[in-house]
Amino acid sequence: MSDPIAMATQGRGVTEASDGVGTLTRKDFESDQEIRWCPGCGDYAVLSAVQNVMPELGIPREKIVFISGIGCSSRFPYYMNTYGLHGIHGRAAAIATGIATARPDLQVWVVTGDGDGLSIGGNHLIHALRRNVNLKILLFNNQVYGLTKGQYSPTSEMGKVTKSTPFGSLERPFNPVSIALGAEATFVGRTIDVERKHLPQMLRQAAAHRGSAFIEIYQNCNIFNDGAFIALTGKEKSQNRIYIEHGQPIRFGPNNERGVVATSTGQLEIVDVAEVGEDKLLVHDAHRGDPGLAFSLSRLADGPTTPTPLGIFRQVEAPVYGDGMESQLRAAAEQQGPGDLAELLMTGDTWTVD
């Protein structure tokens, strides 16, 4: 083999399990670095879930790459015993696009936050999703800037009092799932840091998705924004969690007594099932080509303080950016033959002087 990348990586593809892959455990994915998140931070739970899920994926450790930007959550790659790159603020999706496009044999994960991914890096995020680059993007949404010690973020609620908004924030928040759907992301999900079962399920499905998989993870910052998701994690959680599942009618509540219907104007509404009847409930279709209905679903809740959908909003197949790139390269090599430098330099108008 003269291809140095193939030589260094022993030519193994992402689907070809290397020796011992099946015997990998959570421990194999823990790096030797001391974890420096605040005690009680929601990030620990997500790290733990990711480390638990990794051995199940059947992918050799060396084929996995974690890329991050800047922020509390962006320390994530240091704690994973895989390849990793802790980048600069907002640019993780761009750097990861380079990696995933250069090396389709790798599984590339992006770890970002509400500030990193939706403020300074909003542009890169929407374009990665638009291109459908083969990335698994985990957006930790704690609705606050933690690393810079407590300013409002683009997902903070209006009126939020922080160090930089002592009289209350004047800005309407972004809804990360709406943004991802607006960019027509092919996989969009939402879960919560403390969801011990739901979070790993979402991670597994994102890992299995070809193309951009985007998961918003509600993550509690117990220092600067404690309890932001209390409606979904506290005593009233069963009233506020709307688990959506493809092919199932959307209903929720302690006794599944509430549900979602589509009105004649196309709006979605929360109703009492007893009043409208089970037949009228909206059956969730994550595979719809048009993201419009999923978008409406994402607008059900103004914020995580009222009944909020959790689960996979959208999961569709679409051409993957890197695949398209590879097929153009292959087609060019087949049609024109492999590049010949001497021949290229001699193309066009040349003349010879004796």
Add this chain to the structure above:
Amino acid sequence: MSTQIAPPKQPGADRKELDQVVIRFAGDSGDGMQLTGERFTSATAFFGNDLATQPDFPAEIRAPAGTIPGVSAFQIQFSDHDILTPGDAPSVLVAMNPAALKAHLKELLVGGLLVVNSDAFDKRNLDKVGYDSNPLEDDSLKSYQVYDIAMTSMTLEAVKGVGLNKKEAGRCKNMFALGVISWMYGRPLKPTIDWLDKKFARKPELAEANTKALKAGHAFGETAELTAFEVKPATIAPGTYRRITGNQAIAYGLLAASVQSKLPLFLGSYPITPASDILHELSRHKNFGVRTIQAEDEIAAAGMALGAAFSGHLGVTTTSGPGLDLKSETLGLAIALELPMIVVDIQRGGPSTGLPTKTEQSDLLHAMYGRHGESPLPIVASYSPASCFWAAVESARIAIKYMTPVILLSDGYIANGAEPWRITALGKLPDISRDFTTQPNMGDDFWPYLRDDVTLSRPWAIPGTPGLEHRIGGLEKADGTGNISYEPENHELMSELRAAKIKAIEEDIDPLEWRGDEDANVLVLGWGGTYGAIGAACRSLRHAGKKIAHAHIRHLSPFPRNTEDVLGRFDKVIVPELNMGQLSKLIRAEFLIDAQSISKMQGQPFRSSELEQMILERM
């Protein structure tokens, strides 16, 4: 494909011999002046003259027709001896309309030849540019030799019967003009006819019409007995040549670097004038395994290139000044990560949007210092269109060997300018490959920042390599292990190591050469696209009996190791730059030498004659 063409016979013409000519073609943006100039250039190259060319086009895509902002021009100098620049003031001006005349007449040499399309000098066009009377009819052009030729009407006549509508037929007038000039300077028509046949293979009527217009212009020149000139072929080193622009040479150089490093080429780029042509060119060569992405912005373009570099590709991003601003943070990350990456900056007039289509050399200090923190990196500068090939390969060699981002500085003048390039002089290209690290380097562990003793370069282990999983990032890292470290002494050590690594490259680059009189007291020191103008000015001064020397710096960071010695040989060091004295500042700061700056900030290259005068004033 290589064609050999003997100088054409010169039927019936008593040709006046010249050793060199500068022709400027000027017309409306829609008149096809760039194409006319390029075809004339090709024929001139076939003929065997030495030549250099320079386009000058407006920033607007289509400024209103007939206005001065809409004028597009192309200048060529060709000669029977070797030349260094596209020439200063033209001795021949082809003006296709009043706007072109008004915009360029002031630069035509007094007594020069003016060839105009008289059909375009109607009241409407004259009014548009504020001519009260028709300059072809008043006395205002009496200092020039004027050929006013009814090009449009003669073109329409010539292509009658081909079946084009009037608009299409009229568009062939640039070929008529080319025919006229080709007759006057004894250029062969065949290369242009062959080119037209190929270009319009699917529209044979357009090939036919353009060929007819070309031949009609040529015949007109002969019949009207326009003055005919001859510029004999130059003595040119034997070999196979092609015409190449700076941007094309960078694209080819990057392809060569990919082949010679055995690394796939990855270009992340965002369209920007005057760098976009590199993206266009590389996008065409997918059979070389080149991945090109038109990114969402300049920052993403740099980030993608860096991600590709992390993955084992030759990561490149191409841009111009405003884009370099945006890439600064990523460059800082690349310096911290110690990954190879090339940032190509085609400099243009600044600050801000500045002069997008005009040249300048004002990004040097930005390239040198435009990042926060102590963040040195190597800078390579091309100095002519063909040298861009070398600069690209050299940038890649340094980036890969030393695991560092490199900035390649070119400029708008070199990027769009063209010159003959002796392909066969390339010889064997250097092997610039390096092995990826595949084995632990510290017992059973892999330390990503364990440096090579000589180059201080760190190992390059790419994702996918079993057993070498590691994490790197922009936070300061401990020497050796690469783990996050906030230790005060370690930060100082790492800062020194990063600087020492770049400094050590001076041992691995060519020493600074100078040419000129052994006993000269004055050195003219340049860098980048001023090479031709400085060379021509010095040559002229030496012909006039002055003692002078010229050195041109190709590596601006680090400077060649003998720079101080070379500068120290001379009593006076003069530094001409298309900026406000950036290299002279560096020379003063670095070597405590009283370098004298010559500055020009007009978006135009130095004319060798003005430079000669400016040097003389300082001698």
